[in-house]
Structure formats: C-alpha cells, structure tokens
Amino acid sequence: MNQTSRDNFAAGPDDDDSPVGIIALWQLLWRNKQRILIPAFGLAFLTGLLVLRSDDTYTAEAQILLTRGNLEIVEFDSAGDIEVSPGAITNALTILGSRSIALGVIDRVDLTNDPEINPNLLLPDDADPEEFYPENVVRQLALDWLAAYAQANILPGSNAILIRVTTTGPGKSAAIANAYVDEYLEYQVRSGQNETKRAAVALETRVNELRLQLEEDQQRLQSFRGGAVSSVLDSSDALMGEAVDIRARLASTENALIVTDAAIAALTAVDDAGSETLSELIAQNEILSRLQRSTLGRSINTDSFDQDIQAIESALQDERARLVRLRDALTDGRTAIEARIAEVNAFTVGLRQLEVEVETTSQVYESSLARLKELSIQTGLRDAGAQVLARAEAPLRTDAQGRRRMVAIAGFLGLFFGIAYVLLREAANDRVRKVSELVDITGSDCVVQLPPAHPGVLGRGMLAGFGQSKRKAAPFKEGMRSLRHKLIARAGRTSGPLIAGIFSSLPTEGKSTVTQGLASSFTMIDRRVIVVDGDMRAGTLSKTLGVAPDQPGLQNVIVEKFDLSKAIVSLSEQGFDLLPSGQSDMNPADLLESDRFGELIMTLRERYDVVLFDTPPVLVLPDAVKIAVHLNAHVLVADYDRSPRAAVRDTVAALQEVDVEHLVVAFCNAPKAFGQKYGFSDQAYAEYWN
Template sequence: MLSLWRILWGSKWRIGLTVLCFMFLGFFLTGSRDRTYTAESLLILEDNSASMSSALSRDNSAYANPATAVEVFGARPVIEDVVAQLSLEEDPEFNPFLPREETEPSRLALVIEGLRTRVFGPVEEAEPVDLGADYVSQEVVARVQESVRFLVPPQTSLIHVQATTFDPEKSALLANAVAEAFLNDALRSRLDSVDRVVAQLGDRLVNLRQDFREKEQALQAMKNEAEVVDPTTLRSMATEVTRLKDRREALAQELLTALRLEAEVKDLEGLQASAQAARIAQVPGLQVLRDAVGPDTDNMLAEIQTRRERAQEQSSKLSSSISALEERLTAHSERLLQFNQLEREVEASNEIYEFSQRRLNELSVQADVETAGGRIVFSAHSPQRGNSRGRLRTMLILGFLGMISAVTWILIKQANDQTIRTPSDLKVLLPQAKVVSVPKVPMKGLPFNRKLNLSLLLTTRSTEFSKGIRRLRTTLLSGAPADKSMAVHVASDLVGVGKSLVTLALARSLSYVDKKVLIIIADERGVGVMRLLQGSQVQTGLESVLLGGEDLDNAVIRQKQLGVDLLLNTQEHRTPADLLELDSFKDLLETALQRYDIVLIDTAPVLAAPDAQQVARYVDKTLFVTGCSVSSSDSIEVSLGELFQKGLGSQDVVALYGADGDPQNRQAHYKQKLGVL
C-alpha cells in the first residue's frame, strides 16, 4: 500500500493536471449546450373506497399504487394523447425531421463549432428522406417520453410530473398536459372497468335466477313424490331396530342352552338311576326339564327339540323384520338428507341472487359519480430560471474519469518501466560495486517552475539528500591514504541524471572535513551549472590553461559559498573531448593534485561524448552517477563497458541519484502524507 502511495504521490502533479484537463473539457461540453427549462406539476392519487373495478372481478384499483401509476404515465397511449393535444409533431424540438428554428448560439458554442469545423471540416447537409408517418410519430413519442420525468416520494401518494424543454412555456404546457392525460386515461379505464363488471354481474344474475328456479322446482317435486319422514320418526324406527336385535340375541342364547341340555340328556342314557339323579341335581336346567316332563330321557329330548325349533323360527322371523326396518330406515334417511341439502341450496341461491341484484343496483348508481382516482394539486408554471445543464455533475464525473485514467496510465507505465529505481536493482546489476543511494534535493513549487538554487546546497538543515551525500563522501574516502591527494572522475551514463548536482554537493561536503577541493568542469553541457555558480560566462578556464599556458591559480574561481575552487570550461575554440586528449591535461592534473587534496573532474555522459574515456586513464577513483527511474540496465552496462575495459575497480563508487533514503524514514514520511489526506 505504501509503495503504491509512493508512486502516486510522486506523480501527483500529473494526476492533478489530468483531472483539471478533464474537468475543463466537461466545462466546455456543458457550455456548448442550449439552456433547458424544467416545469413541474404535482398530482395526488385518491383511492375510492367503493371501487367498482374490484366488485366480483380480479381488477383492483388501477392507480392506487404510485409505482403502477408512474408506469401508466409513461405508457405510449398517454403520451400519444399529449402529442396530439399539443401538436408536438409540428415542433422541431421533438420532431427531428423538421427544420429547427434559427437561434443565436452562445459565444462558447460558436468557439466550439469553429474548432469542430477547423478540425473535421464543414458539416454537409443531409438530403431529405421520405419517412413514414408511423415512424415519425414513434420518434416524437420517444422524445417526449425522454423529456418527462416522474418522481414519487417514498410512502406517499404524490407524483411530481417534470417536463424539460428548451422553452419555459412549453415545459409548463407539457407537464400539465401529461398530468391531465393521465387523469383522463384513469377515468376512462375506470369507466370501462365498470361497464365490464356490470355486464358480468348481469349475466351472472340471469344464471342465478334460473338456477334458483330449477332447485325450487326440484324441492317441490320431492315433496310431492313421497312422504318425507321427520327426524323423530326416524329415531323411533332406529330404537325399534335396536330392540329387535336384542331379542334376537336372547333367542340365540336360548338355542345355545338347548344344545347344551340335549348333550347332557344324551349323557344320562348310559347311567344308572342313582347316577342320573345325582347328575340331574348338579345341572339346574336338567332338574327343571325333569320337573316339566318327567325323568324319562326320551321325553326330555323331545321337549328340548321342540324348544329349539321354536327358538329358531322366532329368530328367523326377527331377522326378516330387522332387515325390513333397516331398509326403510336407510331409504328415509337418504331422502331426508337430500331434502335438507336441496333446501339449503335453495336458500343459498336465493341469498346470492338478492346480493347480486343489490350490487348491480349500487354499481348502476355509482357509475354516474365515478372519479379518475386522483387530482392535480397544483399546475405547472413557466420557470423563470433555466437548468444548470448538469455542468457541475459533468465536470465531477469527467474529473473522476481523468483521475482514473491518470492513475491507470501511471501504474501501467511503472509496470513497464525497465529503469533502475532502487539501490537493490543496481546492486543486482553490479554485485561487486560500492552502491550509494542519494535522494533528490528537496525543491518546492510546481514541477514546471522548479529551478535549482544554490541555497538548496548551502542549507544546514539535515535532509535525506544531505545524508546521502555524507554516505557518498564516507564511501569515497574509505581506503584512500589520508596524506595523499586523490583525483576522482565523476561520470554518468545519460544526460539529466543529476551528475553535476551530486558533484557540487559532494565538493561542499568534502570541504566540511577540511579537504581542499578543485572541480574541473569539462562537460560542455554544464552551462546551466556554470551560470548557477558564477552568474555569467567566464573568460579564462580549462582551455586557457591547456592551450594558452595560463597559470592554474589565475584560471580557477574561488566559490566562497561552497568553499571550493572551480576550473570552468570556456568553450572558445575546442571541445572538451579535444582538450582532454592533450598531454597538457595530464600535467594540469599533476599540478592540481599538488595544490589540492581532492580534484573532481566532471565530464560529459559516456553515451553522449567520448570525454570520459580519456579522463579514466589518469584518475584514482571513478564516481559513476546513475539516475533513479532514468538510467536503465542497458545504458549502465554499455557505459561501464566503454569506460572500463576490465570493469569497475574495487575503489570505484556508483551513486544512484533520486532513490529513496532510509526505509524507515521513507515509510514514516509517506504514512504522514497519507494521514494528512
């Protein structure tokens, strides 16, 4: 997240400029439009409590729901009525196939039209095309639908009808016409619904009357066909059936008793008289039978047979009587049920018939007083002020799109960027080199108005840039004898990586540790740095010493603010590449090392001029400056290959200018920026 924020914060001016350009584009686009006017009328829906359309039908109140009403508002039939009422087919605003009225455009519209004509040429007038009346009517209705809006406040029955046109009076007429057309359509719909319901009720009433008569006739016929037994008689018959069944059960018990006595009597035949008397005394039934017919077993068997036959005959007669009574009881019960059901159906049909007749009478009366289910609270009036043309909204939307586009472009550019951006990248490319990161000089102001000022190098305030220069100074002085002068070649791969700036800052830092420093500026492209230090073009310099035999002390310039001496390039007759190949340059360097502790030689970029290759032969160390997000791995490898045939030496240093400083400080810095936003 912090890495992404660092990338976007570094490109904040580009993002801001892109957003401003898009917003300015939105300002121009909205300025070229004609001013529109919006009129509004307010409509309230009123649901009738006795809605005729809900009587015996599935049609509820058509416009009780505002959302449903809005759908009806925008329906084509309603808009067609409005188009016919206001003759909008003859209006060029809604009929694009008619010639528009000539209006005086605004100055901004004239400017935009002039730019469009200059870029794309004049617009050719299209030949008239004969279109059908239906197509033209559909197009007019569609444009009217686009110019009308309906707003429904939540949980209310209010509907705001808004119409937007280029004419304030036309907007008011259109809003009122749409509201009135809706009420007329609603009233017409309700009346049509009443007619349908009345017709349905009439047909149903005829069917009910016929059904009632048929059932009444069937009830009378049933009364005439057979006698209908009342429920009391049915209950008496059921009681008699129950009594007969109980009697039949008693006879069945008598038969069982007779069979047992018959078996007992047969057992007595093989016994003696004393045993028979004892057995008869034990069985009560045998004792009663003996008293009745005597002790003879044959007489006993005959009596038992007579009793059994008599019980069987009585049981058979009882079964026949019970079956007959049950059949009569079932038949009378079914007849009574049918009769009761038919009576209830006749009563229900009579009630439905009477209700339908009353409802039909009510609907016939109510049809004369039916309303449209709504009314206009207030009508639209001609607006005095035009709309804002959506300028602010358009500018905000385009500004947001501009920000998204700029961020996307920056991220894509960063993803495809093959340049060196961190000291780790440089360390991977040059594993044996001494790599030092030097952050950028903190300069304020707009990106296009930032200028290098000498005060930025003279400040005593501790910055990430000054810390990086101190690290570079320590690395450069490490391993060098304290009592020996040192010549340092400052080179770079490309133009604009900050080589000369690092040279000046390093020289000032060396002066802080009591080092006498001479800077030989042999870069012919360093005119800006020369003016920064001197203020004007010098007359004597490197060329005067090498060609004219000028003494070094007379040619150098003492920069008191930086605390260093400068030998500048005058560029009078020869280029630095020619001067650095002279043998006198070697003599100059030896003389300078006798008078100064450190001599910094600032040459042109390796890929721009061959100056650096000549100087590399005479120096003790080389400081190779690369630019963060400027130098690539290819440019560094090619430059070092041309500068050193055997590669970097153990004493050479590579500086990455523009890289971030200490990671902890960098993280805290961007967290602070992010927290402020």
C-alpha cells in the same frame, strides 16, 4: 560528546520508503502529487469546457400522490383509502413509462412541431418532409427524446411519484411535466371505468347463471317432495319402535332356543339312566319341568317310564321347532323393517341436501345481485386513484448546480485515475529509489544524496540555474560540498590535478547540473576549475551556460588544432572556465580516440587544479567510455525514481570494461537528503550552513 562531520551527512541511514502502511502510502501520493493533480485538473477543465459549450437546461418537477391500488376493483366504501401496495406503485411507474402515455404527452404538447425534435422543420421550404423524415420516424424521435429527458421516480418512504423533465426551455419543461400528470390521471380514469364495466358484464353473466340454477334446484326440490309417500314420512318413528321390539323378541327367542338345545342335550345324555336320575334332571331343568307338567300332567311313573320319556322328548322337539320358526320369522321381519328404515333415511338425506343446495344458490345469487348493483354505481364514480400534490412550474434558474456537480465528479475521477496510475506505476516500478539499491548495483561504498537544486513548480528542479536565492540553493550546495569532499578523498590517492568525469546512464538524469554545481563548489575553495563539455553531439552544458552556438570548442581544438586559449570561455559569474563542445564534421567517437585528445588533457592538467568532463550518456553513445580512460575520478549520476536499475547496472559494467573501479555515485533529487531531518526551515538551514 560525539559529533559527525557534515561531509558524512549525505551517507546517512538508508530509509526504506517502500509503500507500507498509511503513512508510507501518503508519502508516496504526496511525492507524486503532480501526477495525481494534473489529470484531475485536466479532466475537470475539459468537462467544464464541454459544459459551458452546451445549452442551458431547466428542470421542472410535478408530484402525484397515489391514494389506492390502481386498476383494481375495490369495494364501494373504500374509494378514499390511501393504503397503496408495492404492486400498485410498480404499476403506476410502469404506466408512466409506457409508450401510450408518451404518445399522449407528444400530442398534448405538440412535440412533433418542436424544432429541437423534428428535423423536418429545419429543411428548406421547398423540401418534402416525407422524403427525409416520415411522420412515424418523427414520432419515434419524439419518443426517444422523452425517454432521455423525462423521468418518473417514487419518493422514498412515501406514495408520491416525482415526475422530472429537463429541457432547454423553462416553459417547455413545465408543460411536459404537467402533460405527464394529466395524461396519467386521464388514463387511470379511463382504465378504471373500462375495468369496472368489464367486471360488471362478467358479474351480470354470472348472476343470470345463478338465477337459472336456483330455479332448477327449486323445481327439483318440489318434485322430490311430491314423489314421496306420506306414510313413509309419517311412520318413521313407528318403524324405529317396531324395529326395537322385533330385535328384543328375536334376542329372547334365540335365548329360549339355546336353553331348549341344552335341555335336549341333557336329556339325551341321561337317557339310559334310572328313573330316579331322570326325575332329578327334570326337577332341576325348568323347561323339562314345564314340558312334564304340560305333557304328562303328572310325575314319571316307573311302569310307563319309556312312554313318558318319549312324550317329553317329542314335546321338547316340538318346542324347539316352534322356536326356530319364530326366530326365522322375526329375522325376516327385522330385515324388512331395516330396509324400510334405510329407505326413509335415504329420502330424508336427499331432501335435506336439496334444501341446502337451494339455500346456498339463493344466497350466492342475492350477493352477486347486490355486487352487480354496486358496480353499476361505481362505473360512474370511478376516479384516477391518485391526486396531484404539486403541478410543475417554469423554473427561474438554470441547472448550474448540475454542471458544477459534473465538473466536481470529473475532478474526482481525475484524482482516482491519477492515484490509480501512481499505484500501478509503483507496483511496476523498476527504478532506483534507495541508496542500498545503488550500493548493490554499482558496488560503490561512496553514495552522495543530492536534494533538488530548486523544487520548482513541478517538484524536480535539477536543471535550474545556480544564480538563485541563498535560501533555496543552500541544501543543494551542501550536497555539492559533500560530493566534492568525496572526490578530493578519492583523488588524494593519486598525484596531480583532479581529472574527473560525470557520467549518467540515460539523458535527463541531472548529469550537466551536477557538473555545473561541482565546478561552482570547487571554486569556493580557490581551485582553478575548467569544465569540458564532452557531449559534443548535444552540447547541453554549453547551451545552459549561454555560450554562442558558433563558439569554437573541444572539437575545433582536436581537429583544427585551434588555439586552446581562444576556445576556452571564462565564466566570471560562476568562477570557472568552460571549454565548449565546438563544431566538427568528424564523428566525436573518432576524435576521442586520437592522440590529440590525450595531449589536450595533459595541457589542461598543467593549467588547472580541477578538470571536469560533462559526458554524454553511457548507454546511448560510446563517447563517455572513451573519455573515462583518461580520468582519475569518476562520478556516476543516478536520478531518484527515474534511473532504471538495469540501466545503472549496464553503465557500471561498461565503465568496468575500461578499468574504472572506484565510482562516486551522486543520487540526485533524493527526497531525504540534506536538511530534511534537522527541523530547520529553508531559511534557517541556509543561514546555518552559509
């Protein structure tokens, strides 16, 4: 069975915690829960303070049911119709929000004498209100106040209108809501009556016009009928019969004329033939035979052949001339009869048209007259087109629910802002969050992940003390053991005691806490340990460990050649010694370059097994780089999600300038460090390792 040394647990797999997917997003939000909850609670708290400081409000409601289209002229028998068009609903809401209704409400409730609205009532008795707020300004203030605190809305899926008024007085809210109801109903009644009257006046004018037009049309009809000739009206059928007879005779005459012309042509064609041929032609042609009998009374003789032919031809020409005269006469007669028929038809059509016009005008006149009578009745019966469903009553409780809703909304807005801030911060994040990033930046193959020393209320507790419970300190102490193991392995390559410095790029990255924890960890394996507070400008570690501000220390030993034994403070509770930062007027950077500082380090090497230097931030002051020259081990502290990548990179470059090659990197506050994957509770984990 393969086992892994617990010193290697800190260098486990480099989990990529990039915000990809729902689970990763939830982990991101959970890690930043303080940044999300603080604005939510803060905004809710501020909103609660503002709400509590405001006056109590009361909301009264009244309801109106629309029963028909308002401002519309309706039939007399449809006054009770409850069907309301969308246009009528829109008109009702527009009327309720109009200036005229609001002015009526102001006068009805006497809002101009309300101190909440009229600032003149708060003036001294000897002041002239017209000099401050004239009457028109006060009424405008009342209009603006009503627009802000009174609302009218249609209830979804119904014809009911809800009027809601919110004021600081229950009675005032109910009075204003009921005033809106009464003012609306009266306005609709007045408007309906006025509209009906206007329609009646317009219709009366139209009725008079129709009456005059009807009289004029009837007179025209009588005149037209009186001017007609009775014979024209009576002979219409006879004319039609005569026209038919003439057309038949004309057709017969034209046919006879055609036959006569054919006979003339045939006779002319055989004029030079013999008597036998001519006799045969006459015998075959009916009209020639008839003319022979009527003209000659006998057959054609050979002796008088020429005279007989001439006689027949002459009779044939006479017959043709007679037929032409008859045709022309019949044609003239037909034309005259057709003209008379057209005259009769035109008269008949005109007469019928006049009769239709008179009948139509009479019907329109009678209908308009009946409608005028109905409108005259409706003028006295016109209603508001609406009924009151519920009048407003003075509310018994304040609008506390609305205040709670405002606080809740403010809390949700705070959560939204907090989440937005976290996501924006995540999008623009340039800070160290993964072990792989530290490896790439520092070039170190030794990165130790350290959990928080104490989670604390705000989640980041690297500056917490070490006198805490066994259960809470166990994960951090185990991380210190891993860091100690790495340092011992590094120092094993050189002879002599371990002289290590703890460095950081910027302040508040956990450097002093790591120094203190590492010193405590070395004491657990019976090492003589001294911690030197090399941050001579701030002295953070000395203050954290409770050293008096006037206690001599590092600066006193270097400048004044103060007795080292008297400057060292023994911390029996922690198990290690401390050389505080001390006090001096000289610049700490100059002190660190003196020979006295090198001699001090040699003295400490002879007395202790482990010497730990707590240094100032590398990128802030040059002191840390000057200390690094004298050390044989170097620990670079980087704080999870706080140390900028560029700052860590510049720190490594600064240390490399003084030949610092092998760095042990302490990754503080790592969320997936010791104990996070073993399934133990905090207490079980502490008992397991201790």
